[in-house]
Amino acid sequence: MATRLNPYISFSGDAKQALEFYRSVLGGDLRLSTFGEMNPDLTGDEANQIMHGMLETPAGFTLMCADTPPGMPHSPGTNFAVSLSGDNADELKGYWEKLSADGTVTVPLEKQMWGDVFGMCTDRFGIAWMVDIHEPQG
Numbered sequence: 001m002a003t004r005l006n007p008y009i010s011f012s013g014d015a016k017q018a019l020e021f022y023r024s025v026l027g028g029d030l031r032l033s034t035f036g037e038m039n040p041d042l043t044g045d046e047a048n049q050i051m052h053g054m055l056e057t058p059a060g061f062t063l064m065c066a067d068t069p070p071g072m073p074h075s076p077g078t079n080f081a082v083s084l085s086g087d088n089a090d091e092l093k094g095y096w097e098k099l100s101a102d103g104t105v106t107v108p109l110e111k112q113m114w115g116d117v118f119g120m121c122t123d124r125f126g127i128a129w130m131v132d133i134h135e136p137q138g
Contacts, residue, residue: 001134003086008064008130010079015050015067022065028057035070038113046070052114081120081128089117089133096131099123111135 011018016032023030031054036047049067056062064083068074084095096109100121109119109131117133 001087003084003088003091004062006062006064006083006085008066008081008083010066010068010074010081011050012074013045013049013067015053015065019050019053019055019063019065022055022063026055026057026059026061026063028055028061030055033114035067042070078128081130083130083132085130085132085134087134087136092131092133096121099129099131 009018019030019032032050033052034047035049035051036042038051039047049070051066051069053065054062055064068079084092086092093109096119100109100119100123102124104122105119106122107118107120109117112118115135117135118131120128120130122128
């Protein structure tokens with residue numbers, strides 16, 4: 001898989017509805033994971049909110065969205081991050097090092113519960129970035 005540059009938009013409890021709308025506009029395949037699927041201790045509305053949603057369109061667009069995690073503030077206008085993802089670990093780690101230098105790391109680049117290596121940072125210009133390195137399925 002080639003490295004991709006994708007928009008990643010945060011919502012306040014309505015990411016599923018937004019992604020279903022975007023699919024109705026753009027077409028494509030929609031994949032959703034809830035917070036409850038990743039954390040069985042969560043219940044109620046939080047469990048059903050979207051931890052990660054991805055719409056891949058026939059035109060080659062990829063749109064990613066999620067609900068703001070429980071306990072984190074949702075601030076419209078700051079609900080946008082740039083996501084770099086793929087399986088070229090060396091390339092993506094190089095981007096991470098440069099983007100996080102002189103910036104703020106909010107999630108260290110490390111293996112996550114879903115199996116990928118993932119990190120979040122804000123670069124020195126105030127732009128939020130996410131890097132996700134897909135681990136080979138084996």
